[in-house]
Amino acid sequence: MRPLLLASAAVLAFAAASSASAEEGMWTYDNFPIARANQTLGTNIDQAFLDRVRLSSVKFGGCSAGVVSGQGLVMTNNHCVATCVANLSTPQQQYGETGFTPKTREEERKCPGATAEILTDISDVTERMHKAGEGLEGQAFTQAREAEAGRIETEACGNEPKIRCQVVSLYRGGQFKLYKFRKYSDVRLAWAPEDRAATFGGDLDNFSFPRFAIDAAFIRLYEDGKPVETPVHFAWNADKPTEGEAVFITGNPGATQRLLTxxxxxxxxxxxxxxxxxxxxxxxxxxxxxxxxxEDQAFIAMDPIVGVENTYKRGLGRMRALTDAQFIQAKAAAExxxxxxxxxxxxxxxDPWGALEAVQPIARELYAPTALLEGGTGLGTTSVAGGSQLFQWAKAIVRGAQERAKPSDQRLAEFADSRLPGVESGLFAERPTYPELEQIRLEWWLSKTREWLTVDSPYVRTLLGKESPEALSARVVSGTKLADPAVRRALWTGGLATVQASDDPMIQYVLSIDADARAVRTEWENKVKAPTDRASEQLAAARFAAYGDAVYPDATGTLRLTYGKVEGSDVPGQRFGAFTTFAGxxxxxxxxEPFKVAPKLMAAKDRIDPNAVMDMAVSTDTIGGSSGSPAVNARGEIIGANFDSTVLTQRNAYGYDRNTNRSVIVTTQAVTVALRDVYGMDHLLTELGVSR
Amino acid sequence: MRPLLLASAAVLAFAAASSASAEEGMWTYDNFPIARANQTLGTNIDQAFLDRVRLSSVKFGGCSAGVVSGQGLVMTNNHCVATCVANLSTPQQQYGETGFTPKTREEERKCPGATAEILTDISDVTERMHKAGEGLEGQAFTQAREAEAGRIETEACGNEPKIRCQVVSLYRGGQFKLYKFRKYSDVRLAWAPEDRAATFGGDLDNFSFPRFAIDAAFIRLYEDGKPVETPVHFAWNADKPTEGEAVFITGNPGATQRLLTxxxxxxxxxxxxxxxxxxxxxxxxxxxxxxxxxEDQAFIAMDPIVGVENTYKRGLGRMRALTDAQFIQAKAAAExxxxxxxxxxxxxxxDPWGALEAVQPIARELYAPTALLEGGTGLGTTSVAGGSQLFQWAKAIVRGAQERAKPSDQRLAEFADSRLPGVESGLFAERPTYPELEQIRLEWWLSKTREWLTVDSPYVRTLLGKESPEALSARVVSGTKLADPAVRRALWTGGLATVQASDDPMIQYVLSIDADARAVRTEWENKVKAPTDRASEQLAAARFAAYGDAVYPDATGTLRLTYGKVEGSDVPGQRFGAFTTFAGxxxxxxxxEPFKVAPKLMAAKDRIDPNAVMDMAVSTDTIGGSSGSPAVNARGEIIGANFDSTVLTQRNAYGYDRNTNRSVIVTTQAVTVALRDVYGMDHLLTELGVSR
Structure with missing residues (x-):
């Protein structure tokens, strides 16, 4: 007789191990396997290479980027500056349509609310953090550790506005490191191509290869009104890349879940x-x-649609991974x-596995209310209030006022003194909001929350009262004044009494539902987060014991270095060569649409070498958050920026599969072509040292 | 060590058996377990009861219904007449808003395209059908059996318009029966309440209990312009139901998948x-x-939204069942x-299990193209062209013309002579279509097909050419004349040459994609359907050998009788009593909305006994298609109509779980209240024999 389906999916092979295989791993800079990388790739990198690459690597919002000149010029993806481009645009002047092409530095424009950071120091604080949680359970455990992290950050960085400190949990609590960043709060847009040049193929080609997209843009770091001097930076390599050559990717992969049971x-x-x-x-x-x-609606909805489609397709790739029997068998065997x-x-x-098994029924029950009402589960992509900007501001104002009334180490972690500058810069940024879009988001969120938690849930009764999602969302959006940054600033600086006395309907609404949101958070932290953190810490220790430091931590949105090769793919459903060209x-x-060439790009067709490489596929290990990550050759020169990966690569969240894993890179050759032959950005080419 | 997740989900318990447990089973009328039902329920039903109930049971489109008077009056659900109500309504006269309340029979109005049927005879044709497929493989096997079914149907029914014959596959090919129906082609609407009275709680309360909905309506069977005489019918019982009493449900459950591996x-x-x-x-x-x-858009979209939400939530309940470890364990143990x-x-x-296992990778690959381009997989709910009515008509015209040029037994099964009257009645029905709605459906379908099959699929290239989903859908919808029934009739009667010569863009579009649609169908039938049918037939024989006729067949949209009790529920996430009242x-x-009481119902509040029972929960085994099914007591009196079930009951598709299974019934008491106290339908009360 055959084994049953569900049993057969877990057929036990004992070959696989939990240690990393060749080219696998999103490594921290202080534990990068230099020898193994050199052996696998035939390269000769050293610690000096690592330091140079690290100091040229930039974190830019949820994206990554790289310094490419001595005057603070930084390359990232065009989709990483989409919000900036949208914020600088109006229905009359849509830079997404035309590209943003300042011919001098003076015309470069500040991205509202944007900041950029470079990681300068890493130190170990594991012992202090573990000690802080000793003997505690539930939310007390979580809070004690968060308070300790806040203290460590404040001790190390104080109120210095140009430095940010962050305690980073690695190996799911197995290690804690203090990361120190040099922070830049004046980031300006220096060049963006036409949107269509960057997004050719749209959602249909997204998470695919071949791609034919110049998904690149430049920002520039400023301080005191002047470009920042950045003596350490990547050299620009405008040559055609070579199949099989080594590619390092340095960036901030957002979150993987490879160490989960x-x-x-x-x-x-x-x-x-x-x-x-x-x-x-x-x-x-x-x-x-x-x-x-x-037309206005099309303009307003464009960016949100791209966002939701991107998140959706990433999730789709993950669903496929978790229902792929072969992939799951390999994971199970490793376990x-x-x-x-x-x-x-x-x-x-x-028995940490048993402890985590016991948490799952609770996590399953609490995921929906926690994700929908408070967020912060660390598990999914659903966000509170449907991502409404006005709601998020209101929540920051309300929570900020409540929390700042307490000592820093008794606050919710995100309002510790060391985190306040980040909260303020988001809150005070001059960003347009679109009432219809805000209303769509809120209405959708309210109606989905009601559907998933049911009408009879006490949370839903608080959320809606006797109003419908349609009426409530319309009322709070039309009545709020929070679109005005001055109003937000006044409420923030006014403190709790001012906030409570405000008659702004969005503020009042957030106040009215805040107790419930805090309650679901407390329950999640007590019943899911704390026991999970505890068991994960045991697993981390066990993993070090079993496999030594040949294991790397899950991605956590912090700087990592990965390595691989320029290479096509030949697995079912994913067959392609390593490169695409302008001829393609x-x-x-x-x-x-979306297969319409951008007008300026089209107009330049005759000037462009048809054999110039646009994009390339590499085997290097990446995940969301790596967007804009510099692709670097063995000499430390930048040869492209990561902007995509294939849908099969989304299993990367749970495990690296060298056969299917392909990241997609826009080449510096393509960017050079765009700057020179399409957008006439001569001053940038000069700065990059490209001879014309 | 603990067992692994996926292994643990299949932990092997050997207690469960594949034979039916008490109250389980959607039984055919020729194999109903009379003795066991009587023993379980404490009743005393006999063959005469079965015959009477069967002849009072009506199939009405995808719904069920019951004859309740000697003059062809039939009760079903209001949601089963929603299409009829929509077809009879205009933006100026919306019967959904006001209810449809004719005060005399003369005002009863014909439901366009509607037919109703009563099952009169069942005979066994298993041997003939099995013989037809002997020694054949792939599509030849499928076609030979379909042709034989067509021959059997034509031999038995000829061209008699008042009779329909259908060869029904039971036990997934283990048995074949010939069902003969008395068919009524003039069905008129006799009463419908205000939509809000029937749908109170809307999508939020749907698939829940308690419900507070009078989801009932009356139709009447006509022939030769006169009401049909129906001497066999259910007696109307207007009394309050009793907790724990026996409830039989007679109806046409659509499809279950309980016999799948x-x-x-x-x-x-x-x-x-x-x-x-x-x-x-x-x-x-x-x-x-x-x-x-x-407002017009709200009117046009109402019915489609209800439809998609209903289908969606049914699927959600099924997803939950298939990811419920306990439920799956029980299924696995039975296997x-x-x-x-x-x-x-x-x-x-x-090894039929091995054969079915081998089919699955192919089924997984072919499901998307088959479901999206041709339909008929028998597995899911995705429909071709997004359910566009104009497209469906065009496809019926094109395929009908192509197929009718062949001898009946060489046609696609749905165009065999015995099936043509059904095709024609759907095609010639006077139904309004709404261009914007049609366009939304087509555009969505084209864009989703492109997304799931990918841009580079040859099918997608045929489907779209160089057009976008937006442009193509707009073009064919705005240009087609198929909304006019005379145009459809002319094309149908004109035959293939007329169809090919037509310049109607919807017809031309369907012609242009038809070869691909036929190709995916052929592939599915060869590689999935035929080997599945063959292995399923082996499993059916094996099941009879192992368990005798204590097994019942999967639901197939044909008449079944089930039994259970009036009962509340007390499992986690589903706790409620047996009844709801008007006071509730x-x-x-x-x-x-959707918790607004319908105006006429509200106005009658003072006249209504607050303790009258509106709805009740019963343990009786049902599935979609049972909507409108008469709920009958042990004396054969009608006490309600099935209209809903709980979301946990959706696992019913895969297996009956007495603990969670609860069907939801609108009571005859509630209908009596509505007719008498709200809508003044005195002539119907007289006809039902209710004293006022």
């Missing part, structure tokens, strides 16, 4: 991804229809290997 | 449900936003029991 992954497969994906699909539908209502090593070493010691672009164009 | 269920969980649910969510979002664009009995009896015989309705009303 199979039980934890099942919660993601059965609960987290279905909720996130199903409601995101509905928002997508609402936004698409809205965008068809007129069995780890369990056996652990059992051999620990006998009747604690002209060939793929149909004239209908 | 665990491998087949995994395909549904991993491939079918995600595709169906994710794209339905997006359509839902598009329709919701469209409905907010104005193991069956496998062991089979192995004991068959030694080295054929007044209490639940908030004044905001």
């Amino acid at each position: 199979m039980d934890q992954l099942a919660t993601i497969r059965d609960v987290v991804l279905p909720l996130d994906q199903l409601i995101a699909s509905e928002l997508r539908g609402r936004l698409i229809r809205y965008s068809e209502e007129g 069995v290997d780890f369990m056996q090593r652990y059992a051999a070493a620990n006998g009747n010691g604690p 672009l002209w060939d793929r164009a149909t004239g209908a | 665990m491998d087949q269920l995994a395909t549904i969980r991993d491939v079918v449900l995600p595709l169906d649910q994710l794209i339905a969510s997006e359509l839902r979002g598009r329709l919701i936003r469209y409905s907010e664009e104005g 193991v029991d069956f496998m062991q009995r089979y192995a004991a009896a068959n030694g080295n015989g054929p 309705l007044w209490d639940r009303a908030t004044g905001a």
